[in-house]
Amino acid sequence: MCGIVGYVGPRPSTDILISGLARLEYRGYDSAGIAVIAGDGVLSSRKRAGKLQVLRDDLAAHPLADGTTGIGHTRWATHGGPTDANAHPHLADDDKLAVIHNGIIENFAALKADLLADGYAFRSETDTEVAAVLLGREYAASGDLVAAFRSVVARLEGAFTLLAMHQDHPGLVVGARRNSPLVIGLGEGENFLGSDVAAFVEHTRSALAIGQDEIVAIRPDAVEVTDFAGSAVEVEPFEVVWDASAAEKGGWPSFMAKEVSEEPEAVANTVRGRVRDGIVAVPELEGLDEVLGEVSRVIIIACGTAAYAGMTGAYAFEQWTRVPVTVELAHEFRYRDPVIGPDTLVISISQSGETMDTLMAVKYARERGAKTLSICNTQGATIPRESDAIVYTHAGPEVAVASTKAFVAQITALYLAALHIARVRGSLTDAEITAHVAELEAVPAGIARVLETEQAHIEQFASWMADTRSVLFLGRHVGYPIALEGALKLKEISYIHAEGFAAGELKHGPIALIEPGQPVFVIVPSPRASAELHRKVVSNIQEIRARGARVIAVAEEGDVAVLPFADEVLRIPLAGPFFEPLLAVVPLHIFAMGLATAKGLDVDQPRNLAKSVTVE
Numbered sequence: 001m002c003g004i005v006g007y008v009g010p011r012p013s014t015d016i017l018i019s020g021l022a023r024l025e026y027r028g029y030d031s032a033g034i035a036v037i038a039g040d041g042v043l044s045s046r047k048r049a050g051k052l053q054v055l056r057d058d059l060a061a062h063p064l065a066d067g068t069t070g071i072g073h074t075r076w077a078t079h080g081g082p083t084d085a086n087a088h089p090h091l092a093d094d095d096k097l098a099v100i101h102n103g104i105i106e107n108f109a110a111l112k113a114d115l116l117a118d119g120y121a122f123r124s125e126t127d128t129e130v131a132a133v134l135l136g137r138e139y140a141a142s143g144d145l146v147a148a149f150r151s152v153v154a155r156l157e158g159a160f161t162l163l164a165m166h167q168d169h170p171g172l173v174v175g176a177r178r179n180s181p182l183v184i185g186l187g188e189g190e191n192f193l194g195s196d197v198a199a200f201v202e203h204t205r206s207a208l209a210i211g212q213d214e215i216v217a218i219r220p221d222a223v224e225v226t227d228f229a230g231s232a233v234e235v236e237p238f239e240v241v242w243d244a245s246a247a248e249k250g251g252w253p254s255f256m257a258k259e260v261s262e263e264p265e266a267v268a269n270t271v272r273g274r275v276r277d278g279i280v281a282v283p284e285l286e287g288l289d290e291v292l293g294e295v296s297r298v299i300i301i302a303c304g305t306a307a308y309a310g311m312t313g314a315y316a317f318e319q320w321t322r323v324p325v326t327v328e329l330a331h332e333f334r335y336r337d338p339v340i341g342p343d344t345l346v347i348s349i350s351q352s353g354e355t356m357d358t359l360m361a362v363k364y365a366r367e368r369g370a371k372t373l374s375i376c377n378t379q380g381a382t383i384p385r386e387s388d389a390i391v392y393t394h395a396g397p398e399v400a401v402a403s404t405k406a407f408v409a410q411i412t413a414l415y416l417a418a419l420h421i422a423r424v425r426g427s428l429t430d431a432e433i434t435a436h437v438a439e440l441e442a443v444p445a446g447i448a449r450v451l452e453t454e455q456a457h458i459e460q461f462a463s464w465m466a467d468t469r470s471v472l473f474l475g476r477h478v479g480y481p482i483a484l485e486g487a488l489k490l491k492e493i494s495y496i497h498a499e500g501f502a503a504g505e506l507k508h509g510p511i512a513l514i515e516p517g518q519p520v521f522v523i524v525p526s527p528r529a530s531a532e533l534h535r536k537v538v539s540n541i542q543e544i545r546a547r548g549a550r551v552i553a554v555a556e557e558g559d560v561a562v563l564p565f566a567d568e569v570l571r572i573p574l575a576g577p578f579f580e581p582l583l584a585v586v587p588l589h590i591f592a593m594g595l596a597t598a599k600g601l602d603v604d605q606p607r608n609l610a611k612s613v614t615v616e
């Protein structure tokens with residue numbers, strides 16, 4: 001939540017800050033602001049409630065005196081509503097000092113009381129302004145920005161990334177992080193800070209990830225990283241694998257449309273380099289083989305769509321590895337005192353790698369001796385850094401707030417990890433692994449076919465349904481988490497009531513919701529894999545149809561059993577039972593996007609949400 005960017009170098013900083021914020025806007029978009037130290041050495045700032053465009057328009061109408069040192073922020077409100085006053089940067093020390101912040105300063109009330117007692121005044125309701133005023137007080141005493149900043153961050157509790165600059169020190173931006181992301185971009189005679197690499201990838205692909213409780217000072221020709229006590233810290237540079245164009249819309253009407261179209265590559269790129277001669281060998285897991293051979297249980301933790309990816313992948317994971325697998329929402333897992341230890345493998349799934357609930361659950365599991373594996377899409381993010389092993393999903397940057405291509409990549413990565421572990425443990429033969437790999441490798445073409453043959457049809461009937469007030473989704477087995485994902489995507493971007501159910505649960509209550517005209521999506525499993533499961537789902541369709549439901553079946557090509565009972569049939573190509581969900585989810589992503597578009601909503605930036613949820 002909240003996007004942060006910083007720049008020092010020879011170039012005018014306003015454009016660099018604004019284009020960095022545009023790439024980070026998915027992290028929060030209820031207000032935005034920048035501060036720059038102009039050529040005359042004066043710090044000036046502009047901030048506006050609303051999306052980044054409001055700030056852009058304001059700057060176009062009334063430009064700031066530009067400078068070559070600056071910080072910028074796009075906000076997802078925590079303390080204080082989305083107003084101009086609460087937007088960042090927050091100024092202190094007679095407006096010579098500017099601070100931006102991501103996270104929550106938990107002890108801000110006590111610090112504020114102390115500052116008020118000292119006669120300081122506040123212009124906003126934010127916790128951030130408390131840090132700014134405190135820094136102003138410390139700086140006034142010493143005149144040393146880095147030392148004052150160090151002393152302030154050591155007094156803060158909670159989660160934060162903070163950046164600060166002072167007009168007495170043009171060419172210097174200081175930053176700190178605790179449980180919140182911050183990465184450094186290394187340029188030629190210029191340096192950058194960002195909440196993630198998207199902030200600066202158009203300028204440099206050379207980056208440094210800052211560790212927990214570390215402080216960085218960037219100058220045009222130097223980067224200095226220390227811990228909170230001031231001792232120097234060695235940081236390993238890494239090369240950003242995304243290029244700048246990957247984070248551009250590239251002619252698509254929305255990032256979500258682009259990202260749905262990239263679902264085939266998201267799967268293909270995640271598989272690439274992890275299969276040798278038809279056998280899965282995930283290089284990132286090899287160091288852990290001994291442990292993987294011995295674990296006696298697996299717990300998958302994640303939130304939202306990532307949790308549904310975990311639920312989907314868990315069926316095959318358990319069957320292939322013969323290790324019991326459970327899936328839990330990260331925020332529930334951590335607070336229920338789970339029984340875990342060195343024989344437990346905790347797999348976290350997170351697109352951003354920054355979701356605070358998931359991060360805290362990973363730390364909790366690690367402290368209790370569990371082995372931790374992170375499935376993540378973002379290089380240099382915090383969760384992979386806190387884990388024993390990482391399997392990156394190579395979905396490319398996901399900018400739309402609603403997750404789509406990351407979902408299919410996450411299931412793919414789970415399958416690869418499961419097949420790797422099955423090989424290590426000998427729970428599958430090489431021939432079985434090769435057969436599953438062949439099915440996995442066929443998925444990108446299958447998704448591409450769904451996009452090609454069904455997208456226009458789905459968008460059309462989604463547009464006819466723009467006035468629909470409620471949509472239900474049913475599935476069994478691996479179709480159940482797909483139903484949950486379909487419902488989440490719809491409520492998230494269309495603001496329509498939507499619920500997913502296990503089809504077998506229908507008669508235990510939800511069937512009471514069915515009334516004439518109620519749209520219900522049903523994920524129909526292949527009759528080839530399990531005639532019994534298929535029969536049961538077709539019976540469920542008949543039960544709801546008899547009560548007037550309008551049935552939209554997602555069924556494999558050639559399944560004619562659904563035809564008499566379905567109002568619409570969305571076809572997916574034939575696939576093995578564990579691979580069908582990777583195809584069946586695509587029509588649901590297209591439908592949610594089509595309906596939201598028909599309602600005239602912003603599919604990329606739905607209300608009240610942010611992509612990277614860095615508060616608990």
Ligand code: F6R
Pocket residue numbers: 303304305306307349350351352353354355358401402403404488489492611612613
């Ligand atoms: C839904 C969605 C969210 C995220 C969840 C976890 O479309 O995007 O439910 O899946 O907030 O985010 P990550 O994967 O970044 O941990």
